[in-house]
Amino acid sequence: MSHHHHEGHNHHHHGYNAEISKRFIIAIAINLIYVIAEFYLGYRYDSVGLLADAGHNLSDIFGMGISLVAFLMLKKSSSETFTYGFRKATVLASFLNSIFLIAAIGLIIYECIEKFAVGSVASGGAIMATAGIGIVINGMTVVLLSAGKERDINIKSAYLHMLADTLVSVGVVASGGLIMLTNMTWIDPVAGLIIAGIIIYSSWELFRDSFVLVLDGVPNGIDVKHLHNELLDIPNVDGVHHIHIWPLSTTENALTGHVVLRDVALIDDTKDKIKDFLKQHNIQHSTLEFESIHYCCAESC
Ligand SMILES: [Zn+2]
Ligand SMILES: [Zn+2]
Ligand SMILES: [Zn+2]
Ligand SMILES: [Zn+2]
Ligand SMILES: [Zn+2]
Structure with missing residues (x-):
């Protein structure tokens, strides 16, 4: 094969960086506080759109946790039983995260269908306000993670993912605005189903990649x-x-x-x-x- 793709190769750096892990911990903490509030407000104001977004965000926090653990594990030495150390725990955790997402998708779709059947009393104003705060949280996370994105492939993918998620939050704000203007509450379960579709798209990739890693397949990016x-x-x-x-x-x-x-x-x-x-x-x-x-x-x- 004559094609060269050296610019795409991951040059991994082993230096432990306290600054990056500190930023990760702050990002995880503010996102966790927001997700708890989003779950609460989603139930309180009867919005499956918010609940779906919260489920997605919770799995993102899990993913950020995996990235942080992987980053910290790089300097952990091996033991007599685990001669490679515990690094492979990150593979297992990624696989479990994708399974968690698949379960969450099922739950979200079920909730959305139920809302179509029994009707929704979702509050457009509450949805707009909650998702609006989500945009701010996403923005803060992007700024926090941008420092390490050139150094670690995991941090870079977390950064890019958060950037894309900001668009999802904008969509939820728009759905809240439409409900406020038109009073058509079925817009909320429609927003929930769209978010479920986005999760299916991103979690299928996570499931496929982590399944290959669990079975000791050649990792993505190595030819x-x-x-x-x-x-x-x-x-x-x-x-x-x-x-x-x-x-x-x-x-x-x-x-x-x-x-x-x-x-x-x-x-x-x-x-x-x-x-x-x-x-x-x-x-x-x-x-x-x-x-x-x-x-x-x-x-x-
Ligand atoms: Zn090469
Ligand atoms: Zn060796
Ligand atoms: Zn996400
Ligand atoms: Zn052999
Ligand atoms: Zn030989």
Whole structure:
């Protein structure tokens, strides 16, 4: 494969950054306070639009928590039982988050259908005010997370997600305004269903990606063919086979492989070059078996 996409590779930085985790904790705290208020006001003013938005926001907080834990776990050392440390807990948590979202979608759709059937007494003014505060909270979160977005892929995706969510809040404010103007309360369950659709779209991706990671599939963004071809371009590398790639966490990946060397005497230099190359391709933990060109390998799967 001749196409190169190096600009898309994740260059991971291992330095622990107290400032970024502090900003994350503040963002999680203000969002949590808002979500509790949004759930309460959604029930109080009979708005499934607000409840749906609150369910979505709660899962976002969960996602931010996972990003923070992943960020902090990078410096946690391994134990005798967990030789890789606890980093993979982030994969399990992402998968559980997607399952939680699927359950929430079912609940939201059920509530919306019920509102169509029995009618809604949703208050347009309360919806506008509550979702309006949500826009402010989203804006604050975007500012808080923007500091770390160039350094960590997880933070960047949380930042972009929050930016998109601001549009959802604007939509909920608009639905409240329409209810106020027209008194047509069925607009509220329609808004709820639209939000459910947005959650289905974003959580399907989360479910698919985390399912691949749970089953030790090759993580999104790593192209095995591309890696294989570029490894062959490294001087002294005659062949590469029996490659396995799997995730260690939502941000770190591992590789094992066999490398055939033209000149075994240059093993140390070639090993350094391969390790550097793999780190640039978001593979932080690699274990290599070296072979001479005369060796007949049984494991060329
Ligand atoms: Zn490359
Ligand atoms: Zn969201
Ligand atoms: Zn194997
Ligand atoms: Zn190692
Ligand atoms: Zn081999």
